[in-house]
C-alpha cells in the first residue's frame with residue numbers, strides 16, 4: 001500500500017531530485033508566508049462540540065474566522081461523523097511500555113481509522129489566523145496577546161494532553177522554586193530548562209483558568225531565578241547565575257537563552273495580570289542577564305569569539321537565537337533600552353544561516369539523534385513565535401530546503417525500544433521534546449509526523465496544544481516504509497524494522513558516516529549498530545560520557561561502541577566510509593497486526609577501511625533475514641594487526657565457543673558465528689576501557705550491567721559472519737543463511 005496524493009490547497013513547486021526514496025512520502029508544502037494557516041486561531045467545525053468549552057478560555061478575546069461557520073451542510077455532516085469516530089476511538093496507543101516508555105498500540109484492525117495520513121482541509125475548513133499582515137516585520141506585533149505560539153483546541157489527544165499539563169503544573173506547584181545546581185556544561189542547563197518547563201505549565205493552566213495563583217507561583221520562579229528571593233541559590237558572591245558576563249562561553253549562553261525564553265513566555269502569557277512594577281522587573285532582569293549580553297554576543301567584534309553565533313550548525317545556535325527571540329518578541333514595545341528591537345534584527349538571519357543548516361541533505365541532525373531534541377525544539381519555538389507574534393517565519397522553516405526531512409530522521413531513529421542513540425545520547429530533556437514534529441507536520445504537509453508524535457509520552461506539552469492540527473486523520477504507519485537509508489556522506493545510516501506498531505518488533509540501525517562534522521557530539525564508531533527484538537534492546541549504546549572529562553569536546557576523540565576495534569586503537573577521525581543499501585520497500589498496511597512477507601528484507605553495507613590504521617580492507621554489512629526475524633552481521637577484514645569484534649549488551653551472556661546465548665528477563669537471543677574462521681570464538685568482558693588504551697585517561701562513567709561480547713582474532717584475512725536469532729516462540733524456525741560476499745549482497749542473495 002502506498003500513499004495517495006494528499007489533499008492540499010497548497011501545492012508546492014518541484015519534486016526534490018535529491019530525495020530519491022520518495023515512495024512513501026509527500027512532497028512538502030511550502031508554508032505560506034503571512035497566512036500561517038497552521039496556527040489555528042479558530043474553531044474548526046469538526047471539533048466544535050469539544051472545542052466550545054475550551055476555546056473561550058484560551059483564545060480569550062481572539063475572534064475566529066467566520067468562514068468555518070459557512071461550510072456546507074454536507075461537509076459539516078461528514079466532518080462531524082469523523083469527529084465522532086475519532087472520539088469513540090480516543091487515543092490510539094493504549095499504554096506505554098514501562099521500561100522504555102514506548103507507545104503500545106492495541107492489536108487490532110480498524111480500516112476506518114487506521115488509514116493513510118491525511119489533512120482533512122476540504123472536509124472541515126481550517127480557519128486561518130485573522131492576523132495576516134501583508135508585509136510582516138519583526139518589529140510589528142499582532143495587536144493582541146498572547147503573541148508567542150498562540151492557541152486553540154479539541155479532540156481526544158488534546159483533552160488528554162490538557163489533563164496531563166494540569167497534573168504537571170500541580171506537581172511543579174508543590175515543589176520549591178528551582179534550585180540552582182552547577183553540574184558541568186550540560187548540568188547547568190537543566191535548571192534553566194526546569195524553570196522554562198514550569199513557566200510553560202503554569203502559564204498554560206493560568207490561561208485556561210484565569211486563576212491568579214499561577215501568576216503568583218510563576219513570579220516566585222522568576223524572582224528566584226533572578227536571585228531576588230530570600231534563600232535563592234541563583235546568586236553567588238554578588239554575581240548572577242545566568243553568568244551574563246560569560247554569555248559567549250559554552251553553557252552560559254544557552255542557560256541565559258533558555259531563561260530568556262522562560263521570562264518571555266511568563267511576560268507574554270500573563271501580560272494583563274502583572275503589575276507595572278512586576279513587568280518592569282521582569283524586563284530589567286531579562287535585559288540585564290539575557291538580551292543585553294545576547295546583543296553583545298551577536299554584535300561586538302571585540303568580545304565576539306565565534307562561538308554559537310558563528311558557523312554553529314547545531315542545537316546551540318537554535319537554542320540561543322530562539323531564547324533571545326522569544327524574550328525580545330515578548331517585550332518589544334515596552335522595552336525602552338532598544339535591546340529587543342536590535343536583537344530581532346539579528347537573530348532571525350543568524351538562525352537562518354546556522355541553526356537551519358544543522359539538518360543535512362538527508363534530514364539527519366548534525367549532532368546525532370539525541371541532540372535533535374534540543375535543536376529542533378529551539379528551531380520550532382522560534383519559527384512558531386515569529387509567526388504568531390509577527391505573521392511570518394521569515395524563511396526559517398524553508399531556507400534549508402531539506403529541513404523537512406528531519407521528521408523522518410527522528411521517526412526512523414526511534415526503534416522498538418528507543419532511540420538508535422549513537423553519539424552523545426542522554427542529557428535530560430525537560431522542555432526539549434519531539435513536539436516540533438507536530439509543528440513540522442503542518443509546516444511541511446507531512447501529516448504522519450504529527451500522527452506519529454501524538455502517541456509518544458512527551459507529547460503532553462503546552463506547545464502540542466497549539467501546534468496539533470485536529471483535522472489530521474489516519475495512522476502514521478499506514479503505508480510508511482519499514483526501512484529508510486540516510487545517505488549523506490556525513491551521516492550514512494540505515495533504519496530497518498519488522499513493524500511500526502509491535503512493541504516486540506525487530507529493529508536494527510547501523511551507521512557509517514564521517515566522524516567529523518557533528519559538533520563533537522559523535523563517537524569514533526563507524527560500523528556501530530543497535531538491535532531491538534522481543535521488546536528489549538540486545539545491542540545498545542553507552543550514551544554520553546561525563547561532559548566534565550578533560551577535552552571531552554576539544555576534538556572528536558571519544559571511543560568505541562558496537563564495532564570493530566583494530567590494534568586496540570581508536571578509529572581514524574578523518575575516516576571517509578562509503579555506504580550501499582537495499583530495501584524491499586515493504587510498507588505496513590492499516591492494521592497494527594503485521595507480518596512482513598518472507599522475502600521482505602533490507603541491508604546496509606559500508607566500506608570502512610578508511611576508519612582503521614593497519615588494515616588493507618574492512619567492510620561491514622548488516623541485513624534482515626527470514627521475513628525480518630533474524631539479523632546477519634558480516635565483516636570482511638584484512639588487518640595487519642590483531643582486532644576485536646565488539647558488541648555491548650545488557651543481557652546475561654553465556655558464551656560457548658562459536659555460539660552465545662543472551663538472556664534478558666525471560667527473553668533469549670541466540671548469537672552464532674557462521675562458517676567460523678579458525679580461532680574465532682565468543683568471549684566477554686566488562687564495559688571498561690582497555691588498560692592499553694592510548695586515549696587520554698578520562699574518568700569513564702561506569703556502565704553497570706553492561707557486558708561486551710567479543711571475538712578476538714590475530715592479523716589476517718577473515719569473513720566473519722555473526723547471526724542473531726531472537727527466540728520468538730511464535731512457531732517460526734530460524735534459518736541459516738548461505739555465505740555470500742558483501743559485494744554480492746542483493747535483496748535476493750540470501751533467499
Ligand SMILES: *[C@@H]1O[C@H](CO)[C@@H](O)[C@H](O)[C@H]1NC(C)=O
Nearest residue numbers: 056057058060061208209210
Ligand atoms: C479569562 O479572562 C479572559 C479575559 O478577561 C476572558 O475572556 C476569559 O473568558 C476568561 N476565561 C476563563 C476560563 O474564565
Ligand SMILES: *[C@@H]1O[C@H](CO)[C@@H](O)[C@H](O)[C@H]1NC(C)=O
Nearest residue numbers: 053054158159162163166208
Ligand atoms: C483541562 O484539564 C483540567 C484539569 O483536569 C480540566 O478542569 C479542564 O476542564 C480541561 N479542559 C478541557 C478543555 O478539557
Ligand SMILES: *[C@@H]1O[C@H](CO)[C@@H](O)[C@H](O)[C@H]1NC(C)=O
Nearest residue numbers: 163164165167168171457460
Ligand atoms: C507530566 O504528566 C505526565 C502524565 O501525567 C507524566 O507522565 C509526566 O511524567 C509528567 N511530567 C513531569 C515532568 O512531571
Ligand SMILES: *[C@@H]1O[C@H](CO)[C@@H](O)[C@H](O)[C@H]1NC(C)=O
Nearest residue numbers: 222223226228281282284285
Ligand atoms: C531583581 O532585583 C533587581 C535588583 O533590585 C531588580 O533590578 C530586578 O528588576 C529584579 N528582578 C526580578 C525579576 O525580580
Ligand SMILES: *[C@@H]1O[C@H](CO)[C@@H](O)[C@H](O)[C@H]1NC(C)=O
Nearest residue numbers: 295296299300301302303304
Ligand atoms: C564590546 O566589548 C568590550 C569588551 O567587553 C566592551 O569594553 C565594549 O564596551 C563593548 N562595545 C560595545 C559597543 O558595547
Ligand SMILES: *[C@@H]1O[C@H](CO)[C@@H](O)[C@H](O)[C@H]1NC(C)=O
Nearest residue numbers: 357359360361362488489490
Ligand atoms: C550533505 O548535506 C550537506 C548539508 O548539510 C550538503 O552540503 C552536502 O552537499 C550533502 N552531501 C551529499 C553527498 O549529499
Ligand SMILES: *[C@@H]1O[C@H](CO)[C@@H](O)[C@H](O)[C@H]1NC(C)=O
Nearest residue numbers: 537539540541648649650706
Ligand atoms: C541497557 O538498557 C537501557 C534501558 O534500560 C538502555 O537505555 C541501554 O541502551 C541498554 N544498554 C545496552 C548496552 O544495551
Ligand SMILES: *[C@@H]1O[C@H](CO)[C@@H](O)[C@H](O)[C@H]1NC(C)=O
Nearest residue numbers: 550551554555556557573696
Ligand atoms: C585531543 O585534544 C587534546 C587536548 O586538546 C590533545 O591532547 C589530544 O592529542 C587530541 N587528540 C587528537 C586525536 O587530536
Ligand SMILES: *[C@@H]1O[C@H](CO)[C@@H](O)[C@H](O)[C@H]1NC(C)=O
Nearest residue numbers: 020021022023583584585747
Ligand atoms: C524501492 O524504492 C526505490 C525508490 O523508489 C527504488 O529505487 C527501488 O527500486 C525499490 N526497490 C524495490 C525492491 O522495489
Ligand SMILES: *[C@@H]1O[C@H](CO)[C@@H](O)[C@H](O)[C@H]1NC(C)=O
Nearest residue numbers: 566567569613614640641642
Ligand atoms: C600497526 O601494527 C604494528 C604491528 O602490530 C604496530 O606496531 C603499530 O603500532 C600499528 N600502527 C597503528 C597506527 O596502529
